[in-house]
Amino acid sequence: MNRIDQLFQAKKERVLNVYFTAGYPQLHDTVTIIEALEKSGADLIEIGIPYSDPIADGPTIQESNGVALANGMSLKVLFSQLNDIRAKVKVPIVLMGYVNPIVQYGMEAFCAKCEEVGVDGVILPDLPMFEYTSYYKPMFEKHGLYNVFLITPQTSEARIREIDDNSNGFIYMVSSASTTGAKTSISIGQSDYFARIKSMNLKNPTLIGFGISNAETFDKACENANGAIIGSAFIKAISEEGDLEKNIEGFVKSVID
């Protein structure tokens, strides 16, 4: 069974997914960060594949992408770092990235490599549903790789149903109309959206992302979904001076305890 399904079978609330950019702050921090996140209590780990033009991301993640590329990170380097990750951690891992670097790597080769190293799912914000179902879905299924789609407050009910039907693992609920890290809170106005999604009884679990930065926003998100995703705030935390593992532990504990 896919590790993401195992996770949601065992844990239906307060699931914490933490995002970091591969190759940031240093090229070879990837495994250290994954191990420290698992140890500190993150339930799911989302690794960003850095890209030169991340249009859905705000300044914090853009900068981490730029630094990671300058450090020499690429999909090939990332896969080599993840080569024996399953000997080290059990936590489900998803890769998040823009579609161009993956298309250049080759979608079939990418799916095969994900299966080989033990990646459980991917989030590709600029891969449209139509392209996925028309061309790529069989490759994902062949390699047991889950494709996680996003929904936003503007997504129509019909499209949410379509996304739910074609998703596996979980649905990424973008909390508000924004790029990543643009807002540091989630507001009252979002309650209607959250309630609307809850009442739809989707087949997939939901995690809320964008605007989740600390214990308060994490708690609020967890009242409305199976858990939440933290990205920009974590990138800021590991940009701080001091010991990387201690910074990670401190941040995760401050969110979940």
Place this chain on the structure above:
Amino acid sequence: MKVQVDERGYYGNFGGAFIPEMLYPNVEELRENYERIVQEPDFQKQLNHLLKDFVGRPTPLYLAERLSELYGAEIYLKREDLCHTGAHKVNNTVGQILLAQRLGKKKIIAETGAGQHGVATATVCALMGVECIVYMGEVDMARQKPNVERMRILGAEVRPATSGSKTLKDATNEAMRHWINNPTDTHYIIGSVVGPHPYPEMVARFQSVISKEIKAQLLEKKGKENPDYVIACVGGGSNAAGAFYHYYNEEDVKLVAVEAAGLGNHTGESAATTVLGKPGILHGSKTLLMQTEDGQVVEPYSISAGLDYPGLGPVHAHLHETGRATFYSVTDEEAMKAGILLSRTEGIIPAIETAHAFAALNQMSFNPSDVVVVNLSGRGDKDLDTYIKWGKY
């Protein structure tokens, strides 16, 4: 093979709508409504009125006699440089502002490279009394200062794009991010035949007035609608798409697209996408793209800010792949010399983007009876600083 867009926004293998879910409702709203709106009699009436009395259309098709003598062909210039604001860009912004109003949008955003599209957008926003924000790369703001000030005089806010190479690609990224953050009340006026479907086809249609007029004007002057050649420069490719549009499927007309080779295609400082690019995805469409082996977008270079773009419109990628259009590339130096030549032979100082199209004449050979149309997409007023710095005149 017929050149046309399919319902998913593909021209052959290129196009589509590769956008994050956050942009899906905006783009879908546009896709669902634009064809209906542009066909409404009231829209057509207002558009034609503005194109005539505000933009100054039809623009002349001018027989350039001295240039014709020089190259041994009958060369006509389509005078888009005489459009209000100094380039073809306004054809599209007039259309899109009318569309935005009918979609109930209250604010306009745009990206700009050389500043021509930014000025054309600021102009129509001033005309309609609509708030306007233009994203422009910090590097381009420095090399196109007069256009920055023109936009400000017109009441637009110019926001510097400070990420990446700080040029057109990054201004486009920033405009898309702005749109993600302001999805309901804002329309994004893209200035070229790039972006997610339906933008490339929509912009091409607004620019297609260029080839529509060429046909009528040639019929009047020559008794036939079709020339032997239509030549235009290509960055994203909006003026070329407009000049080619009604000739896409007229096989007797040779379409010639001219890209910027910067310091030379093998120097690492070029913007000639069909030479240096391979299929990839940028700004919402699959097209030819200058990129590294790992799929990271490469920063292009050209002396001309309007051609300094690592991709090109999906229709041009298709015209290139099928061989329907012939592509040439022209260096900074060749373009500057062609700009001076046009100034001295015809009394017209062209935009440096446009000068690239004229430089391609040196790489071609003609029969004396050939009828050649060069799309004179913009005038050189905005480029005086660059001409002065280059200095060889």
